[in-house]
Amino acid sequence: MSAPTEFVTWFRSAAPYIRTxxxxxxxxxxxxxxxxxxxxxxxxxxxxxxxxxxxxxxxxxxxxxxxxxxxxxxxxxxxxxxxxxxxxxxxxxxxxxxxxxxxxxxxxxxxxxxxxxxxxxxxxxxxxxxxxxxxxxxxxxxxxxxxxxxxxxxxxxxxxxxxxxxxxxxxxxxxxxxxxxxxxxxxxxxxxxxxxxxxxxxxxxxxxxxxxxxxxxxxxxxxxxxxxxxxxxxxxxxxxxxxxxxxxxxxxxxxxxxxxxxxxxxxxxxxxxxxxxxxxxxxxxxRDPLETIRNATLDDIGGILSLIEPLENEGVLIKRPRENLETEIQKFTIVEHDGLVVGCVALNPFGKEKIGELACLAVHSSFQYAGVGERLLKAIEKNCAKQKLTHVFVLTTASSHWFLENGFRQTNLTALPKAKANLYNYQRNSKIYIKTIK
Incomplete structure (x- = not known):
């Protein structure tokens, strides 16, 4: 990254602090x-x-x-x-x-x-x-x-x-x-x-x-x-x-x-x-811990977009219009650090099949190795257990090793709910991983 680009990146990241x-x-x-x-x-x-x-x-x-x-x-x-x-x-x-x-x-x-x-x-x-x-x-x-x-x-x-x-x-x-x-x-x-x-x-x-x-x-x-x-x-x-x-x-x-x-x-x-x-x-x-994990609200949409848009542009995540986020915000869990949204994830439950989909997992670049992803995964697993879901699955093109390290195993389309399997994008060729909720 060139010096001018680094400055622009830093200045943009500093903007919320300047305003505060x-x-x-x-x-x-x-x-x-x-x-x-x-x-x-x-x-x-x-x-x-x-x-x-x-x-x-x-x-x-x-x-x-x-x-x-x-x-x-x-x-x-x-x-x-x-x-x-x-x-x-x-x-x-x-x-x-x-x-x-x-x-x-x-x-x-x-x-x-x-x-x-x-x-x-x-x-x-x-x-x-x-x-x-x-x-x-x-x-x-x-x-x-x-x-x-x-x-x-x-x-x-x-x-x-x-x-x-x-x-x-x-x-x-x-x-x-x-x-x-x-x-x-x-x-x-x-x-x-x-x-x-x-x-x-x-x-x-x-x-x-x-x-x-x-x-x-x-x-x-x-x-x-x-x-x-x-x-x-x-x-x-x-x-x-x-x-x-x-x-x-x-x-x-x-x-x-x-x-x-x-x-x-x-x-x-x-x-x-x-x-x-x-x-x-x-x-x-x-006085209080700087980091909190909580359910997202409409006020968090801007922070969530700032996390997922770079990954969408790289093709890691499927593009989600802002309107979709607004209607599905209740599915999202976020990690907030000193007022900044540094991680997000969504859970799409399929109650009939007792299985949930982990989606839209994203972590701020400055917190990649701070355990934010692991804490979000635990929150999703807890949410699955609360909804009496027995398994959680994820479709990914870029994070296979991370999911394997965190207890997932690779599977195929037959493990997915029919409604999800019918929407599978063969062009993206995402790998499918599943984990048992204990």
Whole structure:
């Protein structure tokens, strides 16, 4: 496939996401390492693109490496409590304020460049900051006074949402202000969580130093439910930052944020690859499973057509007019993944002969090896049993091996109901396979 053709294919597949995301609010959180490593310039391209398609963006930055460098420069001794939290005294607070101030100005400058030599040149992002976060001291934990280290007490969500509605990008530093005029050092994870929940964000996205969340063997977990993440989070790791991100994801999800993502910050275009492709590149967390198998409705016809039309054009499936789909939609079962129809199948029952025909089995190209076909087959077999059918058959020209691998055996016309056998197309010369319903 040529590069232009690949772009067209990708852009078409991204269209549903663009339509869905327009008008939504994303909170994107990252530590100061993104700036240290020089990756933020690439990130500004992705952020600008999100804004250009109508996404409202809130950026929450951390500043750990910058604070540590400032503390070291002043020859101060960093103090971490047993709770793995920085103890911020007056001298350290000066470093915290200086590091965050410099970092915020640097981020604003990079976001204001207007992206020269790109299609988005001349359209700089309007950035706003402010005292959006009210904080309170952490107090004494395990006998240690954390002094100017604090927690988020309140988020001025109305002020943030007003800036977003005005088309501005909101940039928030991990600092909080008290009613008495004090400043507190906050974790950026705490700020990201509380802001995302308070403003009703649709997504909370973390740019991490890892590919995403992993299982015990180090394998990337592409999808997780909140309940599964809670079980995983019970086992603390040696990385307090990853543990804080997990805690943040759980709290944000339970607070109403629909989707949560963890992405490798070192991948150029990582946000776009995660949000605008079916496969993604990191981990996505949701309250409910992303995949559902259900009976199709008239609203699913567009999704079904997008699956079967390429196969019809290749001659793998017989062409079905849209009108036929509308009248037979009750026969279809679909697999839906995060709102996208990724698989479909139909069952034509012949009640008198106690046999059913499996028809119109199609799976999205991005999910070919994800077990979607097998799950659809199980749904059809369950449906057959419910209708007291003893066998299911299929006519195929291209998927013989798959059906054999899934318990079918080859047969001939005599095994088919007479009504179906009389319609057999000898020109297509389809092979016939049958399976016993147990």
């Amino acid at each position: 995301f327009s008008g939504q609010t994303f909170v994107i959180a990252f530590d100061g390492d993104v700036i240290e490593e020089g990756n933020f310039t690439d990130l500004t391209h992705d952020i600008n693109l999100l804004v250009s398609v109508g996404v409202k963006v809130v950026l929450i930055h951390g500043a750990r490496p910058q604070i540590e460098r400032a503390i070291k420069a002043k020859k101060l001794k960093p103090v971490m409590s047993s709770a793995r939290i920085r103890v911020t005294d007056e001298q350290s607070l000066t470093c915290v304020k200086e590091a965050n101030g410099r970092l915020r100005l640097e981020i604003e400058a990079l976001l204001s460049m207007g992206l020269p030599n790109t299609p988005l040149a001349g359209s700089p992002i309007r950035v706003t900051s402010g005292n959006f976060v009210i904080a309170q001291p952490k107090g004494v934990i395990n006998g240690v006074d954390h002094l100017y280290s604090g927690d988020v007490r309140k988020v001025r969500c109305e002020a943030i949402n007003k800036r977003l509605e005005d088309g501005e990008l909101v940039l928030i530093s991990p600092l909080g202000y008290s009613a008495t005029g004090e400043i507190f050092n906050l974790t950026y994870e705490d700020v990201a969580t509380e802001v995302a929940v308070a403003i009703g964000a649709n997504k909370l996205i973390y740019l991490s130093d890892q590919a995403g969340l992993s299982d015990k063997k180090g394998n990337l977990l592409q999808e997780l439910t909140t309940s599964a993440l809670k079980l995983q989070a019970k086992n603390k790791t040696k990385d307090p930052l990853q543990d804080r991100i997990k805690a943040s994801l759980i709290k944000a999800s339970e607070g109403g944020v629909d989707r949560l993502h963890v992405i490798d910050r070192k991948i150029n275009g990582g946000i776009l690859l995660e949000l605008f492709t079916h496969e993604g590149i990191g981990t996505m967390v949701s």
